[in-house]
Amino acid sequence: MDYEIFDLGDVTLQSGVTLPSAFLAYKTYGRLNERKDNVIVYPTAFGDQHVQNEWLIGNGMALDPREYFIIVPNLLGNGLSSSPTNTPPPFDKASFPQVTIYDNVKLQHRLVTEKFGIQKIALVVGWSMGGIQAFQWGASYPDMVERIAPFAGIAKPWPHTFVVLDSLKASLLAAAHFDSSKLNQLTSADMRAVGRVYAGWGLSHAFYREELYRELGFDSLEDFVAGVWEDSFMKMDPHNVLAMLWTGQHADISANPSYNGDFHKALKSIKAQACIMPGSTDLFCSADDNKYEANLIPNAVFKPIESIWGHFAGRGLNNADNQFIDDNLKHLLALSTNG
Known part of the structure; x- marks a missing residue:
């Protein structure tokens, strides 16, 4: 440790x-x-x-x-x-x-x-x-x-930030069919969609247009989205993510x-x-x-x-x-x- x-x-x-x-x-x-x-x-x-x-x-x-x-x-x-x-x-x-x-x-x-x-x-x-x-x-x-x-x-x-965080949350809740009684069934595999949603927000239009992911060693857009966004989010626990998203959405x-x-x-x-x-x-x-x-x-x-x-x-x-x-x-x- x-x-x-x-x-x-x-x-x-x-x-x-x-x-x-x-x-x-x-x-x-x-x-x-x-x-x-x-x-x-x-x-x-x-x-x-x-x-x-x-x-x-x-x-x-x-x-x-x-x-x-x-x-x-x-x-x-x-x-x-x-x-x-x-x-x-x-x-x-x-x-x-x-x-x-x-x-x-x-x-x-x-x-x-x-x-x-x-x-x-x-x-x-x-x-x-x-x-x-x-x-x-x-x-x-x-x-x-x-x-x-x-x-x-x-x-x-700010309102737009709240909406972006809400989209991450919704992509996770969708895996539980928006049923709060089923949240404990969520697994790290359900984080894949969250990573895909965040991929569009974390970097700019120009970053993608200029294919800067090649500088990070990825040959294609798909490889980058799967290799960075899916991978990093699937290493996170969905319940930890929901807790941190709540913190972020109420962070005034x-x-x-x-x-x-x-x-x-x-x-x-x-x-x-x-x-x-x-x-x-x-x-x-x-x-x-x-x-x-x-x-x-x-x-x-x-x-x-x-x-x-x-x-x-x-x-x-x-x-x-x-x-x-x-x-x-x-x-x-x-x-x-x-x-």
Whole structure:
């Protein structure tokens, strides 16, 4: 096991349901300094685990483990932290309770403060649903978080984003004939259709038109869709996926007691220096939505990743995109804060 477990005990979620013996799986890179002010929190995205974040961590990079103490907490529902697949009855499989991004960040805050005694975070960074956690950290703990850098991630699922996530969910529910009593019969094989649906959203029109999948070693469109999308989704458990989709669809940073649904107030309350990096051709976490959000955050810069890799401009697959993200993170970390 290349990660650690932080036991949370019985946790009362935002829904009011108590999840017994909850836990966060996390991995750290680098060492915490004596002042405990060299901390970067880098949450995982939908379907990802800490390993998928490691492309952005390395010597000489912005997230340099020789300089920073980098904590990668795994999203609840991803199979490593408390999830439908590792929670005993009566909360297993389709009975796993609904978990919000607010819940995730609140529990990550416990990890950071209770386990490590950290009071200041230099940066919270993340891709996609990791990005929304970065926004949530900034809104939930404005005096603790000095910088945030969401890339290809938005501060709430705008209506179109919600519909895209709903299409992924529907393709899975169709395998159970939309009968909620049959959800526990779903298997990983039923994830094949979900992968096919996501294939159209994860990358841009231009990516497919220019056949960039050939750069990834695939000779045909069919080989690419089967070899990447079907394959990666069929490795995921359908109940974990349904749990994470619910989290994504209800991931508004203002949907909590601090802001009572006032989205503008939540964004304006973020004190952190913010670098917002959408993919310029992202089809479902759109640059326009991010621009709207960035305009409401007092100390935000808007830096689109000019790329035809769509949502996956933030996934560590294309060198030019990776360099752009890393350069902007270096610039952000060099900024002084009032903290």
